[in-house]
Amino acid sequence: MAKITFQPSGKSIDVELGTELLRAASQAGIEIETPCGGEGTCGKCIGKIISGKVDSDSSGYLSNEDIAEGFVLTCRTKTLDTPLTIEFSENLGSEGGQFGNSDEDISLVRKELFPKEKEFEPLAKKIFLNVPEPKTNDGLSDIDRLKKAIQNELGKNEIVFPLQVIRSVADTLRSHDRKITLTYVKDSNRYIIINVEPGDTTTYLFGIAVDVGTTTISVQLISQHDGKAIATATDYNSQVKCGLDVISRINYAKRPERLQELRNLVLESINKLIFKLCDKKQIKNSDISDAVVSGNTTMAHLLLGLNPEYIRLEPYTPTLLKTPYLVASEVGININPNSLIYFSPAVGSYVGGDITAGILCTDLASDTQNIHLFIDIGTNGEIVVGNSEFLLACACSAGPAFEGGGIDCGMRAATGAIEKVDIDSETGTPKYQTIGNVKPKGICGTGMISLLANLLLTGWIDHAGKFNRAKTSPSIKIAGKYGYYIITGASESGTGKPIQISELDIDNIIRAKAAIYSACSLMLKHIGITFNEITTIYIAGGFGRFIDLKLAATIGLVPELPIEKFKYIGNSSLIGSYMVCISQAYKEKQNVIANRVTYFDLSNEPGYMDQYTAALFLPHTDLDLFPSVKSENST
């Protein structure tokens, strides 16, 4: 016997001495087109020997140079008595794909918060099995023999076969001499079989983490063989056309066909991203065997087609907080149809699974000494304060401004977004920077913060966010009641239209930041502490890789505190989902967090409107809260 490992898939198989490599590849479940029927004339089966020796006669097709470099026609090559590694080029299709270590999205979170090696345990696992041969009158069906083989390896638990798996068993067993790879999930005392594949594909296993935001959706592809995040894709939630925030979506969903429409839209968005990732990494979506989905409670309801109406009606009771495992085909997420989808547990109608995922990216739940604050800036702003003894959460409707929603030239943090704007204090003209250094297409959340803060610091806008009509700048246009700041004209713009921010846009941004800041202050007031007593302020949100927190404090989005107290952790809903996807211990942690969080209802709190109204200024009506802006002003 000789072991053959196929790259780049990493699949391996033990074969008899003298086995043709093309046949071995097929036994390992690697499909290679051979239009010539294995006659050595089409060259489609060419591979490169990376290590090991073979008995090959590829001279009829390959040049001596190619042969010297290790290339062989696998249909003309047989194994010798040595382990062998052979590599196929990527364009072989579904088997290809070199996975880079593209963990840029998760690098924003301290690595020590991540699951350690001993905690690495995906929900869906793979096992290679050798199923015994059927015998006449043994009274055993294929499923019976497969069951026995599984129970021999994994123990005597109940085994659940979905019908789709049952359908594939007979042919799969017979195509590779009863050598198969099983994908399974252990749930309570049962093994649920997700997939049965021919040959040994144990190193080839994928999962996805999904963040379903009100405005944007992100999907991260994870190699569940080693727990590495290998690619991420983000796009708008197609539901935005049916309403910008959760309340308008809930209203839209009142008619059953519209609820169905919202469900279809979000599924379409998710599935497009999955398709994109699979295409990029050259894997089949059916190779994805599990998924963790996190979203606010309304998003989770809409995705599942649940009537969200009662989320917004007293006493604010959702259908589900902890969602059971659901089958992918039933949910409508296009991965292996038998996979189980896990939804991050929610705390209440306004504190969802995105927040229990997000807390995993912080020290909030574990610190026995210090109190930390977690602010997730999304269309809904959620704030959690606590430590190992208490966790208190509240939510406020910030609106989608920081994600680019409701802002004329707004866009999310993607290539072409203006993420930084400096203002010449004399002329009021801008110097901007775009993500990817391409022509600007719009302005993202960090760009808006930068623009507003610098306009304020240079005196081109006042504390109410209105342009200083006493001065003139070529970049400022006053048209009727409203002023506009033109960042770039049509000629320089990537869209062919000027990119500008109006006073109405600025109002939107101020309302968003006021909602978040006042919610934070009120919650701290409620528990009787000040911002100074907070050890870390974790800022989460879809700001990309960058948010200037000093400027965020300048406009009053966050309190003014020493910069080292802030920690920007990016899309913590996605990163927390990633952690849960690669670790069942972290799934357990997240559940403990969900049970521990207490919901603090802002709307019932006296003084809420006062606090909010007071925050509707840049940075705030009470400048003592923002001493550096105050001193800047007095100069």
Place this chain on the structure above:
Amino acid sequence: MAKITFQPSGKSIDVELGTELLRAASQAGIEIETPCGGEGTCGKCIGKIISGKVDSDSSGYLSNEDIAEGFVLTCRTKTLDTPLTIEFSENLGSEGGQFGNSDEDISLVRKELFPKEKEFEPLAKKIFLNVPEPKTNDGLSDIDRLKKAIQNELGKNEIVFPLQVIRSVADTLRSHDRKITLTYVKDSNRYIIINVEPGDTTTYLFGIAVDVGTTTISVQLISQHDGKAIATATDYNSQVKCGLDVISRINYAKRPERLQELRNLVLESINKLIFKLCDKKQIKNSDISDAVVSGNTTMAHLLLGLNPEYIRLEPYTPTLLKTPYLVASEVGININPNSLIYFSPAVGSYVGGDITAGILCTDLASDTQNIHLFIDIGTNGEIVVGNSEFLLACACSAGPAFEGGGIDCGMRAATGAIEKVDIDSETGTPKYQTIGNVKPKGICGTGMISLLANLLLTGWIDHAGKFNRAKTSPSIKIAGKYGYYIITGASESGTGKPIQISELDIDNIIRAKAAIYSACSLMLKHIGITFNEITTIYIAGGFGRFIDLKLAATIGLVPELPIEKFKYIGNSSLIGSYMVCISQAYKEKQNVIANRVTYFDLSNEPGYMDQYTAALFLPHTDLDLFPSVKSENST
């Protein structure tokens, strides 16, 4: 509070004193159209008070005579402090339907073999629940509160909610003051929720038993409230156009799209019958909450879309023998989509679930003293011999002749089928009788047996099944090589064409009966007993309510034995399925039977072809086996 019972559905509900009956009906989940909006002017909500007193003012619409008879406008009538029974006419739609005690199909089996009251236990059960009210910040979702209510009633087991049920929970809880009826299944330690309905519908629960034959399909509707079979419908399996027997179907299924076609065809047949039964009994198919399906191993594979190829290839290994519970929506059977479908367990590739169901209708598995024989005459003939100590089964391919298949004027035992033909010995002319006493449309299995036996006894055909060409009869036509027996000309026929049997048809019938008889003899020979040592011969098959076993012995389909030894038990696959559908104890019994049966492979038995060839005569080449035919001959 007053209890109101609504007929004919039997639903009931407790309501406050003074509740309007129309509103109470709606709370109980009974939909009544009220085009006038409950203004007392359209008359659509009329009901009849069967017992109890009401406070009614229906005088504006109803006559005094109507009112004296108990009719009321339910929108103008309120409850008083007494229990009330009110009846709506059947044309109210889904709620209607008087269930007769139509157990004609099950009357062929001795009642003492049926589940007793203590053994009556359907898989899916109903329970009425009062779910607690949600409270602000109780941290409980609708599903959480529902779970608690279920666990209070049923115990602390895990509860599984399918997504479709989760979707309906919020509105159902809120439509009837959190009074609901739950349909559930207990599987191992889990409760699987099938349905959540508003109000109390506990007496309204249905199941189906399904016999999937190679040629015909029967579905029986069962009221799972009392375990009564309330209607049966039978039709051809639409797959017949793709091949008459299992081998030809397996061959047809070799291409995946054809396997899918066969699956669609059988599902179409089953679902049409379900629709017919629901329409007849005025119930919704979603009110059917479980199903037991029995069929031979190939039929079960095709219905589930499993590749049947390996059933006919050595070593004859099917994908499944014992099928796990499968969800109705996944299988494609149109009952409540969350219902669990149970497939009767098979013994081997050629002894299927129809036989383990059939044995339940006999004493075979339980008799500690006597040996019994069970012959299921279908397209495949299956024979089981045994008692409480052993059960041996074999199968032979009889072909569909006795079900009307492969016979020019053949049809199944339905209205219009000739079921009896007497022959005038002088003239050779027939006197026939049809099912339902209507014009004949064809000839069924019992009719063929009657015709052939009487033609043989009167000397119009010989032992080889050929017409006596020495005599002439107005009913016999010789055309070229073949003779024809004309039972009726075109004018008397219900189809406008003559109804006749050719010598080729007779050959088919002889091959069918020879296959069955020789299989029986060979199996008895194998275990070393004779027909005389058998206590009962159970004959099963789709012969309708009647088979003349004396005439069946005359043609050699069954051995010649005292008539009291025979017991015709009809479609035992369907009746056994009915038993399993109403009793989990019988499901257990059937599983024990499946484990006990040993398969006897006829094709490996020396002498099989000799036995078969010897039986290709009427009744047999060895007339000593059929002494009464022999003596008839010698007279």
